[in-house]
Amino acid sequence: MYRGREGMWAWIFHRVSGIGVLLFLFIHIVDTALIGWGPGVYNAVTSIYHEWTIFRFLQFTLIAAVLYHSFNGLRVIVIDFWPKGYKYQRQLFYGAMALTVLALIPTGYFLLGPVFGIETRQG
Amino acid sequence: MSLAERAVARRGTNFELWSWYYFRISGVLLLFLALGHVYIVHILTPIEQVNYAFVAARYAKPFWRTYDLLLLLLAMSHGVNGMRLVLHDYIRSRPWRVFAYSVLYSAALIFTVLGALVIVTFQPVPE
Ligand code: HEM
Ligand code: HEM
Numbered sequence: 001m002y003r004g005r006e007g008m009w010a011w012i013f014h015r016v017s018g019i020g021v022l023l024f025l026f027i028h029i030v031d032t033a034l035i036g037w038g039p040g041v042y043n044a045v046t047s048i049y050h051e052w053t054i055f056r057f058l059q060f061t062l063i064a065a066v067l068y069h070s071f072n073g074l075r076v077i078v079i080d081f082w083p084k085g086y087k088y089q090r091q092l093f094y095g096a097m098a099l100t101v102l103a104l105i106p107t108g109y110f111l112l113g114p115v116f117g118i119e120t121r122q123g
Numbered sequence: 124m125s126l127a128e129r130a131v132a133r134r135g136t137n138f139e140l141w142s143w144y145y146f147r148i149s150g151v152l153l154l155f156l157a158l159g160h161v162y163i164v165h166i167l168t169p170i171e172q173v174n175y176a177f178v179a180a181r182y183a184k185p186f187w188r189t190y191d192l193l194l195l196l197l198a199m200s201h202g203v204n205g206m207r208l209v210l211h212d213y214i215r216s217r218p219w220r221v222f223a224y225s226v227l228y229s230a231a232l233i234f235t236v237l238g239a240l241v242i243v244t245f246q247p248v249p250e
Contacts, residue, residue, distance in 0.1 A: 015209065018202065018205045018206075018209075019205075019206065019209060021198075021202065022198075022202035022203070022205070022206055025198055025199065025202060025234075026230065026234055029195070029234045029237055029238040029241075030234075030237075032238070032241055033237055033238070033241045035175065035178060035241065035245060036241065036245070038175075038248055039174075039175040039176075039248070039250045042174070042175045042178070043174045043175050046173055046174045046175070047174070049170055049173065050170045050171045050173075059165075059170075063161055063165070066157060066158070066161060067158070070150075070153070070154050070157065070158055073150045073154070074150075074151075074154060077147050077150065077151065080147070106166055107161075107165055107166070110165060110166065110169065110170070111165065111170065120169075121169050
């Protein structure tokens, strides 16, 4: 199944990103559930997402994982259902990588810009 | 060997074939739902404005509750199914594997119920 090194890395990244996003989903259900404790509690929780610098980096990592997993997942599906797909699995891997990086640019700008003193938009 | 071949060789049942299809179907749906969700809370809305009022406004519309419920059910089932394969690959001892599956499925059940309850029952209080 893994023709060459790209295929192996594609699979390792897919596995690691899938596990990571699932772990986040568990945490995320709890942070969302805190909304039941009212605005005071929930606003304190959500403010962590933008006020703590480390959280901005964590979210960037999370979004990178979601994007990669999505685009590589699409690559896997294309390889499975398009008879010639396997011949292009390496090109498709670079395609998935390129889409991930492209989609990360606006996210990175809004999420990490303020960390480096760039005024992106008012909160 | 593809996942499906590996699966059929391993279990010799239809279950792994269904699982294989389920990854792909839920994957395509999640492509829109999960990326859409992240797009809404990070690009359309500045993350600085994602707070109680934001959620209260969204959850006033049944559409977004349905959206989140679908996202929850699909991401959880797809992710847990994936985690099942991961545990299968790395835990060779059968009793420990059964134990790990039990922990995984129990956690999935508890968190899905919690998540679904929040989406269905949330009633905003004035700030
Ligand atoms: C956003 C769109 C998504 C797409 C297109 C997608 C696609 C896929 C596909 C096709 C597979 C099967 C890979 C194979 O058969 O070799 C898979 C596996 C997996 N996915 Fe997703 N997925 C998505 C979202 C998610 C989410 C939100 C999570 C976590 C909650 C997740 C967690 C996993 C895990 C843990 C695996 C198993 C990895 C492995 O066996 O190595 N996925 N995904
Ligand atoms: C860091 C990025 C993220 C932020 C800031 C965020 C924010 C939010 C917010 C504010 C809500 C509350 C309801 C709403 O307004 O829709 C929510 C709910 C939800 N999010 Fe996210 N989200 C993020 C990433 C994700 C990802 C990657 C997934 C998919 C795995 C996800 C899945 C969900 C689900 C399933 C719910 C419903 C939770 C429940 O059951 O109560 N979120 N999110």
